[in-house]
Amino acid sequence: MGDVIRFAPKSGLNVSQAAQRQGMDEAIFGKQTESADVPPTKVSFGPFCLLPTRLLLLEGDKVVPLGSRAMEILIALLERSGELVSKQDLMARVWPNLFVDPSNLTINMSALRRALRDGRDGRRFIVNIPGRGYRFVGSVDVSGDDN
Template sequence: MRSTAAFGRLEQFYQDPELDVGRVIQRPAAARPLFEKRTEPTGVTSTEVSFGSFRLLRTQFLLLEGDKPVPLGSRALEILIALLERHGELVSKQDLMARVWPNVFVGPANLTVHISALRRALRDGQDGNRFIVNIPGRGYRFVASVAISAHEN
């Protein structure tokens, strides 16, 4: 039976301690999540991230240019959030794919398509705007200056 043999190989894969898929790459302790939820005495609970003429309202899962919503699919928006959370750092293609498509196998072309849509929406590379840089074969880096501000609810 082919399915039994295939299952045995999969089972063997998951039992290999060197292939621990549950292992998490840890960031330095000094690195704080960009979008952590805060509860301060002043009632500040949401964070806005600004770059160029854009503002990301993470709690509303909304990207604005000025006051106009930017039409962007949820996967492209999730990629943007992942890049902003680690702005200035290289985010591997594997990390992005695991974040945007958890527990689903997709090819690298899916990531390329959504990065392209994100760049198009941001007009990346036009009018002197540069937000996302590709590190060939490795991943992407958000390179624009970012301003973070908190708002009261």
């Protein structure tokens, strides 16, 4: 297995902030904007490519449908690839300032694993450390510019 490469969005990517930014860009520029000069950071693992600034997960050239909470879980795990991310940290990240039942984390983690086909055909991306949290164990490659 290769070296672990870490990435961290400059401002700590937040799904609601990203949606607000997109709405503001559309209001200001009249259309959705993309910077042709600066490609977004790409995080590749297995057959997947995550474009975190666009909240987009691709498998090859196909979009992988993933809810916003599952996407936020994936981003949090990839940011700390190879490290244990506690259930408490994930809950605070995905549902900030809200009290939600821990089963919400389990449900969204299941959706994420299903989308990644984790555990099938010899694929393993996410492992559960019972009672403690989760760890992203797949090989990760980060490319592009994170500006």
